[in-house]
């Protein structure tokens with residue numbers, strides 16, 4: 001009896017809040033700020049993964065087994081960003097930020113990934129084939145391509161910010177990423 005009264009109250013409150021929230025009349029069109037949000041989410045995720053890679057290197061415990069789950073997480077984070085960018089096709093890119101903002105946001109993410117992975121080269125001699133097997137270059141390149149599709153020309157801007165990272169990308173054998181960036 002008491003329980004059913006509580007349940008009834010919940011149902012009543014639920015009904016009131018549904019009635020009180022008006023249906024959106026005009027959906028806000030996606031814009032550059034939504035692209036920046038995707039990059040920021042990717043940044044937050046890589047910021048939790050890359051320090052774990054660095055820590056394995058620092059403690060001399062990096063090996064194929066210990067890094068594989070982290071590389072897999074990284075590929076998955078990149079995949080999530082690609083999916084989110086694909087859902088923004090048709091975004092109004094004349095507002096909410098600029099291509100420069102997007103380039104400035106994504107370049108440090110790419111640089112961070114390249115730097116942490118390069119730190120593994122000594123400990124994991126099979127690194128390039130491991131990365132290739134886990135599709136990391138492909139995943140990273142898909143994010144960059146997704147950005148270029150939404151904001152034509154943005155990769156030229158990203159490339160100018162990553163000139164110093166090109167050598168790392170080359171030693172990681174990230175050929176697709178390098179080609180997209182023209183580096």
Ligand SMILES: *[C@@H]1O[C@H](CO)[C@@H](O)[C@H](O)[C@H]1NC(C)=O
Pocket residue numbers: 039040041043044047104105106
């Ligand atoms: C990425 O994360 C770092 C801290 O982890 C932060 O300083 C930086 O502003 C973030 N960049 C973006 C684009 O969110």
